[in-house]
Amino acid sequence: MNRFDGVLAPVITPFTKDLLPDGERLTAHCQWLVNQGVGLAVFGTNSEANSLSIDEKLVLLDELVTAGIDPDLMMPGTGCCALSDTVRLTAHAVTLGSRGTLMLPPFYYKDVPEDGLFAFYSEVIQRVAEESLRIYLYHIPAVSQIPISLRLIERLAKTYPSIIAGIKDSSGDWSNTQALNELAIDDFRVFCGAETFLLQNMQSGGAGCISATVNVYPSPIKDLYENWQAEDAEQKQDHLNEIRQIFQRFPMIPSLKTATSIYSGDSSWLRVRPPLLSLTDDQQTSLKDQLESAGFEMPGL
Amino acid sequence: MNRFDGVLAPVITPFTKDLLPDGERLTAHCQWLVNQGVGLAVFGTNSEANSLSIDEKLVLLDELVTAGIDPDLMMPGTGCCALSDTVRLTAHAVTLGSRGTLMLPPFYYKDVPEDGLFAFYSEVIQRVAEESLRIYLYHIPAVSQIPISLRLIERLAKTYPSIIAGIKDSSGDWSNTQALNELAIDDFRVFCGAETFLLQNMQSGGAGCISATVNVYPSPIKDLYENWQAEDAEQKQDHLNEIRQIFQRFPMIPSLKTATSIYSGDSSWLRVRPPLLSLTDDQQTSLKDQLESAGFEMPGL
Secondary structure (H helix, E strand, O other): OOOOOEEEEOOOOOEOOOOOEOHHHHHHHHHHHHHOOOEEOOOOHHHOHHHOOHHHHHHHHHHHHHOOOOHHHEOOEOOOOOHHHHHHHHHHHHHOOOOOEEEOOOOOOOOOOHHHHHHHHHHHHHHHOOOOOOEEEEEOHHHHOOOOOHHHHHHHHHHOOOOEEEEEEOOOOHHHHHHHHOOOOOOOEEEEOOHHHHHHHHHOOOOEEEOHHHHOOHHHHHHHHHOOOOOOHHHHHHHHHHHHHHHHOOOHHHHHHHHHHHHHOOHHHHOOOOOOOOOOHHHHHHHHHHHHHOOOOOOOO | OOOOOEEEEOOOOOEOOOOOEOHHHHHHHHHHHHHOOOEEOOOOHHHOHHHOOHHHHHHHHHHHHHOOOOHHHEOOEOOOOOHHHHHHHHHHHHHOOOOOEEEOOOOOOOOOOHHHHHHHHHHHHHHHOOOOOOEEEEEOHHHHOOOOOHHHHHHHHHHOOOOEEEEEEOOOOHHHHHHHHOOOOOOOEEEEOOHHHHHHHHHOOOOEEEOHHHHOOHHHHHHHHHOOOOOOHHHHHHHHHHHHHHHHOOOHHHHHHHHHHHHHOOHHHHOOOOOOOOOOHHHHHHHHHHHHHOOOOOOOO
């Protein structure tokens, strides 16, 4: 199975007015993202994945594939706190034909030994027991509080060379992304967790990015990915940074949903599950004004 | 429904050799704890609750009640990251007749607004929609990374006075436990999260403790709870502290399981689910020696 490269969105998850996952709107948003040329990291942090039950995620995956979303474009997040949950969700994603899975470490217990994390990933791999399993590790220490060290990655990749396929680095620390690109692991795919580092990552031999704002600005981010060696690459990077900074002035997940609501005309996109909160009316207006001033658009949404 | 007081164990969870939850051994351990006079906070942090799936927890609850464990003695942990999971598990615990539930805040997303946590607990209460629901909030900021502030507690208790019944304070910060005991909330039950604070908590009007080491030393801890006004209470507290300090020299959960294995002669108790690891042979020997020197025992196990 070919490993991923390129640009993927940690796809935002719409909710019905009862706060149930809305498979129909999710499918439509995935279809729009695919049309813009990006891949689908459904059930990422920005998907409110950890505010969904395993059963809700299994049903959504089935709905997406049944609706015709190509599993070869999908890298579902499948890492949960419980070994049993991670195995169940990962096995289902593999059975549906997902080209890869993005796997958080178990994140409730803190200060766990590196041997314990190795044992967790090993148990998952052995219990899923599918040759086509491809794991992209998910390093997001500010949220998970469980860092994935270079040493752990090397050990996992050495033990499971065909399965450990890459990493999403959401540390926000360029020196870590750089170190990942320098690991002596064959064909290891390094994705930065924000497009802010996309040009640097491509220059360092990285594979692309998996970033919140790909949900709302897929085509320009994909454009930089495809043309990172062109003369105007730095200008493109500067423009992406400008847009991202606007979103970062607000809580990220509700601001992505607000932009999607504004540009689709569908206010149901404003909903989030607690403990997150929707943007206030004032925040929504402010986000809208800033995006318009920056020439932001979501064509075809 | 009467609110809890006294001493409860966050009951350790045994696993089969395939690392599946072992309902039979769990029932036996619960029965032993009940015989020692303590209550059952199954699915706490020390239960490896967050290494279990919701389905695994639902099955274990059913097994315990079917086996005759009195739900009036049970305060299952039911707080998960996902609203849907928390509602499902809480509703099941209430249906089975649990006298209370111990509820973590959703713990994946960090730096969430207090209004978002209020909305989470409110949604749970409204969706469970059972008059007999009693929630004991679970404040364990070092692990959950989501503190439950005094202001949030006051707001929840004011809005849901019959449902918000108390709190387990695992902050390890006595000044916080003291402040909780001084809240102007009618019949609010404050449990310290370690018996180290049991005497102080009782002197300050607290309700008791819910502590890791109740799993292995229930009767002496219950004895201090019952006799905290006796002349020798400080000596008893000192002895409990000495025993606890031994356990704290090792990772807590595997050391509780090791003691249970040693004193029951059942080595299956040594098993933990990754990312936790069992104690090494050397650690097991060292724990055993230290416990013996301190006159520790687990009679009737």
